[in-house]
Amino acid sequence: MADQERDYEDYDLRYSEQIGEKNQSGAADYKEETSAELAAPISFDRGLDRVDERDTETAVAGRGVGFAALALSIISLFVLPILFGATGIVLGFVARRRGASSVGSWAIGIGAVSIIVGMFILPFF
Numbered sequence: 001m002a003d004q005e006r007d008y009e010d011y012d013l014r015y016s017e018q019i020g021e022k023n024q025s026g027a028a029d030y031k032e033e034t035s036a037e038l039a040a041p042i043s044f045d046r047g048l049d050r051v052d053e054r055d056t057e058t059a060v061a062g063r064g065v066g067f068a069a070l071a072l073s074i075i076s077l078f079v080l081p082i083l084f085g086a087t088g089i090v091l092g093f094v095a096r097r098r099g100a101s102s103v104g105s106w107a108i109g110i111g112a113v114s115i116i117v118g119m120f121i122l123p124f125f
Helices: 056-075 081-097 101-124
Strands: none
Touching: 056 081, 056 101, 081 101
């Protein structure tokens, strides 16, 4: 293509004023995109007008209970595993109910592991 001579040298697509003009064969130098007509419409501001469903005071209280449950579950790994582990599990369920699901789940899991280790593994040492 570079070796061939063009018979319309004055038509150069590098200049923006010539874009969209018809060339010598009568066809425009661009192709119309029709994908926007086929795609479903998208709303970009879906989450901006919505109010958070969770009450912030309940979530903060649930997070506090969750961290207390997590602390008790971690302490139960070293001291009184049955008592502190069970308390951590109960508080973990309370925290999950109040909206702190991840912290509550961790507290439940660590408390359960602590009870299992305390009942079945530690007596042999």
